[in-house]
Amino acid sequence: MTINHRKTGWAAVAVSLLFSVLLTLNYVQMWKDDLIIPGPGVTEVKWLSDYEPSLRGTLGDTRVFVMEGKEPGATFLVLGGTHADEPAGWGAALILVEHCTVARGRVIVLPQCSNTGFTHNYPQEAHPQFISFPRPDGTKRTFRHGSRTGNSAEHWPDPEVFIQYPHKQKYSGEECRNPNRAYPGRPDGTFAERVAYGIQQLNRKEKVDMQIDLHEGQPEYPFINALSGHPRAQDLVSLAALEMQMYDLDIGAEVSPPSFRGLSNLEMGDMFPDLMAMTSETVNPTQGKIRGITDEFLPVDGIDAFYDRAAQLGYLFAPWEGGSPLKKRIGRNMQELQALCVALKEVTGKEIEFGRIPSYEDLMTNGVGYYFNPPPAEPADPGFRALPGVWRLFTQR
Numbered sequence: 002m003t004i005n006h007r008k009t010g011w012a013a014v015a016v017s018l019l020f021s022v023l024l025t026l027n028y029v030q031m032w033k034d035d036l037i038i039p040g041p042g043v044t045e046v047k048w049l050s051d052y053e054p055s056l057r058g059t060l061g062d063t064r065v066f067v068m069e070g071k072e073p074g075a076t077f078l079v080l081g082g083t084h085a086d087e088p089a090g091w092g093a094a095l096i097l098v099e100h101c102t103v104a105r106g107r108v109i110v111l112p113q114c115s116n117t118g119f120t121h122n123y124p125q126e127a128h129p130q131f132i133s134f135p136r137p138d139g140t141k142r143t144f145r146h147g148s149r150t151g152n153s154a155e156h157w158p159d160p161e162v163f164i165q166y167p168h169k170q171k172y173s174g175e176e177c178r179n180p181n182r183a184y185p186g187r188p189d190g191t192f193a194e195r196v197a198y199g200i201q202q203l204n205r206k207e208k209v210d211m212q213i214d215l216h217e218g219q220p221e222y223p224f225i226n227a228l229s230g231h232p233r234a235q236d237l238v239s240l241a242a243l244e245m246q247m248y249d250l251d252i253g254a255e256v257s258p259p260s261f262r263g264l265s266n267l268e269m270g271d272m273f274p275d276l277m278a279m280t281s282e283t284v285n286p287t288q289g290k291i292r293g294i295t296d297e298f299l300p301v302d303g304i305d306a307f308y309d310r311a312a313q314l315g316y317l318f319a320p321w322e323g324g325s326p327l328k329k330r331i332g333r334n335m336q337e338l339q340a341l342c343v344a345l346k347e348v349t350g351k352e353i354e355f356g357r358i359p360s361y362e363d364l365m366t367n368g369v370g371y372y373f374n375p376p377p378a379e380p381a382d383p384g385f386r387a388l389p390g391v392w393r394l395f396t397q398r
């Protein structure tokens with residue numbers, strides 16, 4: 002090798018090292034917790050590790066916000082961010098925490114149920130790492146736009162085939178990091194199963210009466226604008242769908258198929274005989290396979306020319322007029338949370354009442370950012386509360 006070749010070789014190594022360092026610095030920004038500013042309705046802030054201590058110090062630990070009303074009543078668990086790339090779920094949960102109040106009973110909210118999913122994204126899908134919401138006063142709030150699955154740094158490598166516990170249903174290997182295949186969870190299982198076990202323990206300790214897991218799906222997927230429940234919650238789901246229709250919001254009412262194991266509504270419903278467990282889905286083009294330009298605006302504005310065309314050709318399962326902006330999707334979720342409380346009382350006599358909560362119309366009028374609290378003038382750098390497992394091997398003894 003000549004001197005020149007050697008120089009070129011070292012230069013190539015140096016350039017790739019530089020890019021690796023820059024990309025790593027960019028990537029680790031997602032390991033920092035989002036700023037969440039509890040509003041007047043929050044009476045206690047806990048962590049999932051208060052229910053399952055083995056999660057402490059891991060990316061799986063996440064904030065649990067308790068909103069207790071003045072009047073006694075039932076307990077409602079709201080799971081947002083099971084899939085961190087489905088912002089209508091975590092966005093609705095964040096509006097509960099930052100803006101809403103509870104008059105009767107308790108509402109327990111996990112806006113970032115799968116915190117590990119928020120610590121990485123899908124760069125090869127061109128998914129943004131962060132999305133922002135402008136507020137009426139000109140400030141904005143920014144949150145991480147994560148991934149459907151947990152961070153592989155907490156569970157690596159993926160198996161060829163993931164065998165669900167305890168029903169032994171087989172899924173593709175990557176699904177071992179999907180939080181919504183990990184229920185009911187177990188303390189000594191995969192990382193996702195340990196997080197699911199934390200939710201199981203929370204259910205047990207807090208004696209939850211009703212649980213909703215807020216999801217989103219792609220526009221070409223048949224199960225969208227839909228509410229699905231454990232077989233025992235069938236009446237409640239149907240009544241809630243009727244209640245939604247009073248506000249001109251169509252929502253499909255379905256029963257969770259007993260052959261589809263590992264889902265929060267089916268497994269938690271099977272485990273706790275008094276629990277009414279549901280899942281719902283709004284329409285998110287960022288998850289779709291035929292979408293066009295994918296940037297930080299698509300998850301918020303929900304406008305896409307390819308889906309416009311697909312809708313014209315009649316290929317979509319839900320109305321597409323005006324696209325599917327996040328304010329519409331979160332508005333549906335806010336109305337659904339209220340409909341579920343009405344239906345719970347009707348079916349079981351148990352009562353949960355929100356005090357302040359925006360309606361679908363409110364979200365359509367004011368937008369999403371209106372319901373988030375103003376950021377502090379100089380936001381403190383949250384630092385790294387926890388590092389991924391692989392990283393901990395090098396930094397902790």
Ligand SMILES: [Zn+2]
Nearest residue numbers: 084087216217
């Ligand atoms: Zn989902």
